[in-house]
Every structure is written in C-alpha cells, then in structure tokens.
Amino acid sequence: MKLVGMLDSPYVRRVVISLKAMDLSFEHEQLSVFNDLEKMKAVNPLMKAPALITDEEILLVDSTLILEYLDRKCDQSLSLSPENIMDFTRSQYLIGIALTLCDKAVQLFMEYNRRPPEKFYQEWADRIDEQLQAGLELLDHHVIVNDAGYVIAERVMQADITIAVAIKYIEKKLPDLYKNNVSNKLKTFSTKMEALPFFQKCMF
C-alpha cells in the first residue's frame, strides 16, 4: 500500500497516524498538491491528497473513505471505529465537527495565503470564521475525556485522532484563532494526543 500526501494536511495526517495505530505497513510518498503537482497528477489525476494506492493498485481518495477501507483491512482488535452504536454515533458526531474544522481552517488559510490580495473575499472569510468559532465551541462542549485520557474508549480511536489533528492544524496555520478561540481543555487534549508515539512519528 502507498499513501501519498504531506503531513501538513490534516486529512493526510489523520490517515498516516491511523495506519500506524492500526499497525498496517505502508509506503509514504510525501508529495505536495501544489509544489509537486506533476508527480502528484501521475499518481492521482484528481490532484488531491490523501491518495491511497492499494496493493491491487486501486486509487482511493478522501480520508474518510480511505479510513473506512483501512478499518476493514486491519486486525479488528485495532479498529479505530467503535462497534457499539451509541459510541459509534458519538464518535461520528465528534469526527463531523473536527472534519468541519479542518475544512474551514484549510479554506481560511487558503483565503489569506493563496488568493491574490485584490481578490480577497471578505464575506466568505467572515462566514468561515464564524463556522470555525461555532465548531470550536461545540467541540469544547462535547469533548469529555475519560480516565484513560480519550473521548470514546480506553484507547485511541478515530475521534481522538481527528480532533487532535484538527487542533494541531489550527495551531500551526491559524495561530491567532488558536490563541483566542481554542479552549484550554482542547489545548490540553491536543498536547496529550500529540505526545503519543503514533503522533510523534507523524509530526506536522
């Protein structure tokens, strides 16, 4: 299996950390969707990251679809998705918020850093900012860490990974938002997750 994409993408990072947590072997090709475009196109004509090339040479895109595939492939004792329907629903709820934070944080970063200044779209940026603040408030309210230090089970699961990856992306790419709008509870959770070996091997 080969995973293509850079670790400064929250979507790539959630997949790489998950591959390690699932103890699946893979090759990681760190290509940028911007700086390595031609090489990226050769692997993935859709020009998106992450891209997973399976052992059967099938191209999978979108981190959530890739993770669904990996979850079926790994030893079921290492699955990152809870079996119990109540836990699964809570997990999907938290992942949904965290992925929205990733989407909106990436969009806002692009708005400030990729769009020519004369084409800056203020109303769009304001809307994204509101969505980010709402997402951070929801996450702060609904992240309840158990005695083991995780949000769903006694071990790391996909919800933990995706929340932590979203917060790290915001910390790195939108430092003012991190400073002013990420609660101490979420900052502490992020720091604890980032100290785990799976995360340490996949530094942003």
Ligand SMILES: N[C@@H](CCC(=O)N[C@@H](CS)C(=O)NCC(=O)O)C(=O)O
């Ligand atoms: N929903 C997708 C989002 C992936 C995504 O937007 N990746 C960015 C890199 S952070 C990308 O490929 N950008 C290039 C583009 O959209 O053309 C996922 O979960 O994989």
